[in-house]
Amino acid sequence: MDKQLDLLQGTLDMLVLKAVSLGPLHGYGVLLRIQQISKGTLEIQQGSLYPALYRLERDGWIASEWGESENNRKAKYYRLTAVGKRQLEAEAEKWNRMADVIAGILRTRSEEV
């Protein structure tokens, strides 16, 4: 396994939104999905996951309902709401711009200044 990266401050919400945008997930599923997408490079503090889910639900970006899990247990599934979708797009856009800017700065060599 590659060296794991700590999550950047403020990005957990965006990742959770992205994870559930691909289909309804329960909490544990969100963890697995993020690990899977990032190919195991991102380590999410499990303790901070649930407060994040509750926060996103409170703000109306995700909604929850109880359903059956793959092994027939009752689990709480989260899905992206319309508001959440817009929020995710906005966040992704912001993130990409920011990433471009920072990448540009980091690529700069001394003769270019």
Added chain:
Amino acid sequence: MRLWRRLRSEWGAVFGRARLESELDAELRFHVEAHAEDLMRAGLSREEAVRQARVKLGGVERTKEECRDTLGVSLVESLIQDVRFGLRMLRKNPGFTAVAVITLALGIGANTAIFGVVDAVLLRPLPYKNADRIVWAAERFPFNHDSAVVLSPDFIGWKEGNDVFKEIGAFGGAPGANLTGGAEPQRVTVTNVTTNFFPMLGIQPVIGRRFLPEEAKEAASHVALLNETLWRSRFGADRHIAGKEINLDGTAYTVVGVIPGNVNYPHADIWTPLALDSKVFSPQSPQWMALTVIGLLKSGVTVDQARTDLQVLTQRMDQQYPPQAERFRANARADVVPLHAVLVKDVRLLLLILLGSVGLVLMIACANVANLLLSRAAARGREIAVRAALGAGRWRLVRQMLTESLLLSLSGGLVGLAAGFSGMRLLRQLIPPEFSLPPTLEWKTFGFAAALAILATAFFGLVPALAASICDVNESLKARPVVKRRRFSRLRSLPVLAEISLSLVLLTGAGLLVRSFVRLTDVNLGFEPSHLLLATVQRPFTLGFDSQRHSAFFREALERIRAVPGVQDAAVTGQFPLGGLNNAANQMRLADGTFYRPATPILLDGISPGYFRTMGIRLLKGRVFDNRDSADAPRVAILSESFARQAFKGRDSLGQRVDYVEPGHPDPAELTVVGVVSDARNSALDQEPLPELFTPDVQHPFFIMTFAVRSKGDPRGLAGGVRQAILSVDKDQPVSELQTMDDLLASSVAPQRFRMLLVGLFALLALALAAVGVYGVMAYSVRQRTHEIGVRIALGAQRRDVMKLLLGEGAFLAVVGAGSGIAGAFCLTRFFSSLLFSVKPTDPVTFLSVSMVLVSVVLLASYIPARRATRVDPMVALRHE
């Protein structure tokens, strides 16, 4: 939108609480199990898998707490939790709770009561229409800057010439009158008011009408308005009183209306119109009237503008006066002051001092409760550490502690409010009579108390809460809770030091008042006050100013009073010590043509021969009056000691001539001095005796006289007999005042006694609170150091050494606290000086003695726990740890 969602979420969080908990539980359980299953698939045993899944998730409780916080449970739910927990803690420590609540209640109660009075007197507007524009105007004359009157001709000048007043009115004193007809004659106070007076103040009559403008003419002015109180007491609240006649000093007046009883300015039983066409309003008249002037400013006119305007008018009046008036009218100044300021002048300082005193008491109370909470925070170090270890955040802990102190201050505030309300009744006598409205518990007062309670909480809740939150979890959880001792104990001695110095300030104030009160009651009166009854009689003014009929009446009544059983001796006098000034002169001409002009007025007093014997005033030289000094005998005088000394400066005063011009008499009275008597405190207890000149009453008849009656037994028992004796001479003659000299003395020092008791009470309160505070700190310190003391004793320290060690701590507190207190008192007591009598505000005896009292109390409060410490059994103490 977001707010709504948030509110809904909080609502759901509080009321769907059970569902939320079970869902949270189920969700997290599912998470652990799903994770564990994955781990089992990787080959772990079930137990190990579950354990690892749990560890990975982190503290389940903590996660839950954070989720709850996210939903806003914290705001409402945890408040309820905190309150419930706080109440439980307070119930569990009834001693602590009682002391804290009582301490706060005393502080807040005293403040509420005093503030209620301050509000009623200083803050609330007067109960008049346009109260903020009502001003009082007076003339200040060079010879008497305190004069508070306006000469009647000047009033007319102001009234006609000014353009600053919407309305200007005046009132002046008739000395009162005998109200006859009906059961018994009664002495009533009568005030002459201008007809615009009541309309100007917006006062409506209860019955009938106010005066009409045309009643300001002398011919029409035999109409009267009754005070509601008199109307009820004497006229049985007769609804048809308007139009009926009453008899004042033998003259009939028609009642036109009744004025509400709460009108106390100007106070009178009966008002009659001030006749503006009477001759006293002419500058050329031989006599003027002294008026009090009240005006309603035009809106937008300032007090200063009004003062300037009246000043110009006053100067313009100068040329209308006869030349001899110039002597005192020259440089007369007009003064205008808001009426409210005039009425509160005498009590303002006292009220502010009381407000300051109770403020200090409240600060001490807060320091004390802070101290109590601090001790408890220390004792609860472990509990707090456990909470911190279980995941309670620092802010959460602070909030918990704040909630507890808020509960304390709220209960203290409620109890204090009740205490303050009852205290306010006791304080009523602080309110000048012109303020007819009693202090009521208004929202303002309540708000004040509530603000105090909240401030107090913020003040003493924060310190222990922060102190509690700086405790080190690891340290505290060890078997021996050591809670950053050094930082803590220094923090703890601060409130105690503050308490000690604040109570020293209060004690000094109280000490000064006590000392000045003792001085005041210790004054050499110069007469014998016990067994003395004083009955003042005012003959009808209408009988004339100078009539032998007065003398005949008083002589006859005196004979009958002497015959009343129980009377040892009796005399009649124009004025009596502490009875107010009835008759005074500014100067006397001496035989060599020079004038005796003391800085103070000279009292003139006509007396019957036995007066000095009855009063117990000593004859120093010459003789007293006797039957030789009849009305047509050569006129003679007796001087008081200070008169004789100041006027004759060492020369023998006996046989000297003293002349003085009586009002209404063109020729000066030429008097020969036949005796000198010792000084008596005549004007007031706290004033040096005024020079006094006595004449035989028959040679100087006056229409107001007082019978001084020396009784064998209780002088009060003679009241009825004396009254009957007077009525038997003239059935229409009431006694205007009947009192014993003992009562008069008591009432003349009543304000001083009252303020001494009040400030003294607050100071004792402060002292007791400070003692409790010191005791708390020392007891805590001893408990913390039990181990150390045990070691010391085990190593051979004597009990004396231990005692010295601990008392040293107390002494340190006492000396530092008292030191800063003395400095504070030194700065503050100067505001007291006008309340003190023959004691300097920096009186070293007071400062020294209150400091000693305070230091002894502090030492005593630390001695009790220190003695307990010396009893420590070293074995027990060492094992205890």
